[in-house]
Amino acid sequence: MDTNDSLFERARQSIPGGVNSPVRAFGSVGGAPRFMKKAQGPYMWDEDGKRYIDYIGSWGPMILGHNNPEVIRAVHEAVDMGLTFGCATQREILIAEEIKKLIPSIEEVRLVSSGTEAGMSAIRLARGYTGRNKIIKFEGCYHGHSDSLLVKAGSGMLTFGNPSSAGVPAGVTEHTLVLEYNNPEQLKEVFEQYGDDIACVIVEAVAGNMNMVPGKPEFIHAMRELCTQYGALLIVDEVMTGFRVALQGAQSLYGVTPDITMFGKVIGGGMPVAAFGGRRDVMEKIAPCGPVYQAGTLSGNPVAVACGLKTLQLIQEPGFYERLSQQTKKLVEGLTAAAKEAGVAFCAQSVGGMFGLYFLDKCPEGFNDVMKSDTKRFNVFFHSMLDQGVYFAPSVFEAGFVSIAHTDEVIEETIKAAKVAFAKVAAM
Ligand code: PMP
Numbered sequence: 001m002d003t004n005d006s007l008f009e010r011a012r013q014s015i016p017g018g019v020n021s022p023v024r025a026f027g028s029v030g031g032a033p034r035f036m037k038k039a040q041g042p043y044m045w046d047e048d049g050k051r052y053i054d055y056i057g058s059w060g061p062m063i064l065g066h067n068n069p070e071v072i073r074a075v076h077e078a079v080d081m082g083l084t085f086g087c088a089t090q091r092e093i094l095i096a097e098e099i100k101k102l103i104p105s106i107e108e109v110r111l112v113s114s115g116t117e118a119g120m121s122a123i124r125l126a127r128g129y130t131g132r133n134k135i136i137k138f139e140g141c142y143h144g145h146s147d148s149l150l151v152k153a154g155s156g157m158l159t160f161g162n163p164s165s166a167g168v169p170a171g172v173t174e175h176t177l178v179l180e181y182n183n184p185e186q187l188k189e190v191f192e193q194y195g196d197d198i199a200c201v202i203v204e205a206v207a208g209n210m211n212m213v214p215g216k217p218e219f220i221h222a223m224r225e226l227c228t229q230y231g232a233l234l235i236v237d238e239v240m241t242g243f244r245v246a247l248q249g250a251q252s253l254y255g256v257t258p259d260i261t262m263f264g265k266v267i268g269g270g271m272p273v274a275a276f277g278g279r280r281d282v283m284e285k286i287a288p289c290g291p292v293y294q295a296g297t298l299s300g301n302p303v304a305v306a307c308g309l310k311t312l313q314l315i316q317e318p319g320f321y322e323r324l325s326q327q328t329k330k331l332v333e334g335l336t337a338a339a340k341e342a343g344v345a346f347c348a349q350s351v352g353g354m355f356g357l358y359f360l361d362k363c364p365e366g367f368n369d370v371m372k373s374d375t376k377r378f379n380v381f382f383h384s385m386l387d388q389g390v391y392f393a394p395s396v397f398e399a400g401f402v403s404i405a406h407t408d409e410v411i412e413e414t415i416k417a418a419k420v421a422f423a424k425v426a427a428m
Contacts, residue, residue: 003048008032023059029379029394034386039066041405044391052391053410055331057401059393060208060240060265063324063353064314065405071269071310078306084298092300095309099267099277102248102312105257109277110286111300115239115264116144118274119202121286121294122260123148125276126200126233128292129285134194136201138181140210140367143202143237143262147172152367181207181366182215184222195230200260205250208240208399210370212349212356220254227259233282239264239274240399243312245352247321253351269311271304320404324353327411328402331355334415342422344377355400357392359425370397377425384421390414 002010011018019025019033026033034046042065044054057063064071078091092111100106112118123135123146135148143149147168164173177194179186191198201223207213227234236258241250243266251258259282264274277283285292298304315321332348332355339346348357358364359374359381373396385392390413393400 004034004046005032007035007047011035023393023395023398026394028375028396029382031383033394034391041065041067042403042407042410050389052386052389053406053414055390055392055400055402055414057403058265058270059398060244060354060401061268061270061311062401063244063266063403064269064311065403066270068311068314070314071307074306074310075271075303078303081302083303084301086297089300089302089305091302091305091309095267095273095305095312096277098309098312099263099275102243102316103251103261103277104248105251105259105261105279106277107280108283109263109275110283110294111305112274112276112294112296113272113298113301113304114144115237115262115274116146117296118239118262118264118276119143119149119237120146122235122262122276123200123202124294125282125285125292126235126260128290129282130199130231130233132197132199132232133175134177134198135175136177136179136187136190136198138179138203138207138367140181140213140370141202141204141207141237142209143204144239148176149202151176152178181210181213182219183366184216184219187219187222187226191226191230191232195226195232198230198232200233200235201227202235202237204237204240205254205256206241206245206351206354208354210367210397211358211364211373212351212354212399213364213366213370214349214351215250215254216365217254220256224256233259235260235262237262241351241354242266243315244354244401247315250351266311266315267308268304269307271307272298272301273304273308321352324402324404325350327404327406327408328353328355330408330411331402331406331414332357334411335418338415338418339422342419342426344422344425345374346422350402353402353404355402357400359396373397377428380425380428381418381421384424385414385417388417388420390417 242263260278328350359377364370
């Protein structure tokens with residue numbers, strides 16, 4: 001019978017690294033990645049039949065927990081009507097209207113199939129709209145793997161220690177300015193120097209690809225003001241934070257109005273839906289209305305949209321985000337107390353249903369702080385938790401996610417396991 005180990009061995013014969021996305025490999029923590037077979041609520045089961053409490057939630061989408069019956073029913077109904085038409089469908093209007101209703105900065109929205117596409121398209125649109133070349137991004141922020149954005153990105157890029165990727169010509173990234181996260185003074189200086197040629201600033205307002213680092217309000221507000229002053233567009237990447245840190249996203253927490261917002265993960269509810277949207281005068285520069293080209297064979301796929309639409313409807317139930325935030329808080333507080341009891345330098349924090357765990361004395365404020373994380377201690381903690389059936393992201397550079405299906409019992413079981421794991425760390 002196949003086991004995780006034998007599957008990994010086999011996978012490596014036909015799939016690069018045995019995985020179809022790098023963070024799935026246990027590159028920094030070591031060992032064979034787990035091959036998952038099924039999932040339900042807060043749990044996943046691997047091919048060995050072992051059960052895990054899941055704090056990855058497919059890297060964000062599974063906010064309702066796995067296999068929510070209403071979502072599954074909506075998907076089945078859509079499947080029965082046909083898998084894809086490559087034509088306009090009514091459901092695409094419904095999801096666009098739902099997004100507009102929830103996010104006031106969105107006047108028009110275009111669906112794509114991944115966060116990468118949303119980021120790539122948003123940048124092209126900002127350049128097309130402004131007629132300018134330069135873009136500003138921040139160290140440790142990840143906006144997908146398109147060429148011009150793959151400079152000092154977070155996520156798998158940090159894990160593997162690649163500040164940039166091979167195969168990206170210098171000419172493509174020469175217009176990408178990479179600045180320090182949470183440093184409004186530096187941003188202002190760069191605008192003073194290059195303001196006339198800056199098309200946009202792109203940011204994760206709560207960064208989730210260098211572990212989790214919330215933007216300081218003064219930093220986020222400075223970029224809004226500078227963009228307005230210099231005629232650049234502000235792109236807030238809510239692929240991870242959208243419908244995750246709050247129903248109206250990170251922009252609602254900061255009271256900031258982006259010109260363009262990117263979505264992904266939760267808006268697909270576990271299927272490939274992402275989007276970018278914003279001001280009507282900007283969005284109408286896209287084909288077929290305007291000269292900025294963007295397209296997709298499976299964009300707005302009817303089955304994926306059915307899944308996303310039902311998810312967006314269910315998260316609007318009264319009290320959903322209060323409960324999600326409360327459960328996530330319970331988790332980080334429980335973990336922090338367990339670490340303290342064991343005498344391990346550790347800190348944790350959450351925003352809505354998203355959290356960060358750090359083997360550091362205090363929570364990080366930017367990329368350089370995150371880079372100081374004690375990876376050896378994290379790896380011992382990670383493997384002890386995994387052995388005990390708790391699945392955290394296999395890297396110190398990833399945020400974690402709680403779903404509405406994570407009950408008190410599930411969180412208590414996690415904290416009980418963490419006591420064992422922290423004791424192991426303390427004994428190192
Ligand atoms: N932006 C952010 C903030 C992300 O977290 C991610 C994925 N983790 C992306 C963009 C890219 O999305 P995708 O993996 O769907 O291409």
